Amino acid sequence: MSVWTASEINRFRENGEDDYLSRFPCLLDRLALDIKKGVHSYELPDYCVDIKRVTWKGTKLDPLPHRYFREGFIEGSVESSGKPFWYIFNNVGQGIIRLYPTPPEDIPVEYLGLWSTEIKNKCIVEFYRTTDCMNFVIPSYFRNRLLKTYVSYQSFSVENQGQNLRVSKYFSNKWQALCKLYSSTLNDLMNKPRKIIIQPGTGQYQVYPGAPILPIDRYGIGVRTGE
């Protein structure tokens, strides 16, 4: 008979998944805000950990700290209504963002097509989220090995017949090492451009639209040079 119960092991497994995701958020999700005319603040669900991007009918909104908003726009004295360009993400309320300018129309919420056909119709928030242990979980190709280590680490540390702090330390070290290894590999898969077709240095400066270059005699002179 096992020293640990199934519910204990499940609890450790869920804790391990939460712990890993808090260090390395990798579960991406989208939701469409239920936009109402004249309403500028909207609450995000508590499983939203970090906002990645916000779009208004396909156009990206820039994040704006509340301080810059207060310095740049006189809140309350200027009625704002129009297509939003920014969202204020801090000091608005727990899990609340504010769109600026205030939306001028109603856009009903939608749950499907947020990665495809509804991008041009909705105000979409893309964010990193916590796990729900069902649909949003760590990738299966390393989940088993990673969580097994965490479960072992916790199991050997709790007070019961199986307690062995030395073994718990072994698995704790292994857990740290695996988190680092898998995070690094996953980061390469998720974020790193491959640069196989275009080698570094060949097309590097051709991503952005061309910018005019001033004639060489119009660059101006430095203050020290002119003195």
Next chain:
Amino acid sequence: MIKRLVKDWHHNEGNGSTIPSNLTQVSKQAANPFGKKTFGALKENVRSNLRAANIATPFYSQQDFDDSFQDAYDDIAFTTQCIVKKVEGYPWQDDVGYIDPIVNHGIFDFLGVTAIINNNTNLWLRDDVTIRDFDRIRKDWEVWYGQPQMWAPVNFKYFVVVPKQKVAVGTYDMIYWATAPKITDDTEVPLIASDMLILFEQYVTGDLLEQAEEFTKASKWMTEYYTKLQEYATRCKNLAKHDLALRV
């Protein structure tokens, strides 16, 4: 000590007996240096490492071996990205820029995209850009319609092509890194380099020793495994390292 080991090796060679574990890999590699071992042969090596072959009531079940070998295979494929596959002729979809290969195309072993070629233009999609670069090009790139020119990874589930087609025509080919296949038969040959098959033995031996709570012994095998794993990961990505270094 060495004399006794050599005597044991000569005594056991060829008569089907178990070869001493510290000489197992050398002797088998010398006998068949270029042949690839099957999973069955690798399992025999691990049984030999653990002296698990001749026990009447085995401490480790067949399921323990199978699960541990699958874990090792998954780990090697994910960390080194050594398995590369190609799929051809996948149709572009209307108004779809974010592509989920599992949902959209049923590629259940998808790990990450390596390259994409647009069959409409016969051009590879640019792969040196990120989502941040798309934002710099235009803020509404998510509703930018046209012939796909660039792609970028989004997360482990999605990648995005830009621009996307409003009314899709044509197809694309995709080269991607794949996860390890499920091991169903001991006669299968692993899809990794033959000189790196020792990774399986190191991982499984260490894993099973951990299960037996022999952590000091397991630590030795696991350390060797992770060191060699990094070597193989580097090799998978930089096969021509020396040639590149000599290139003027």
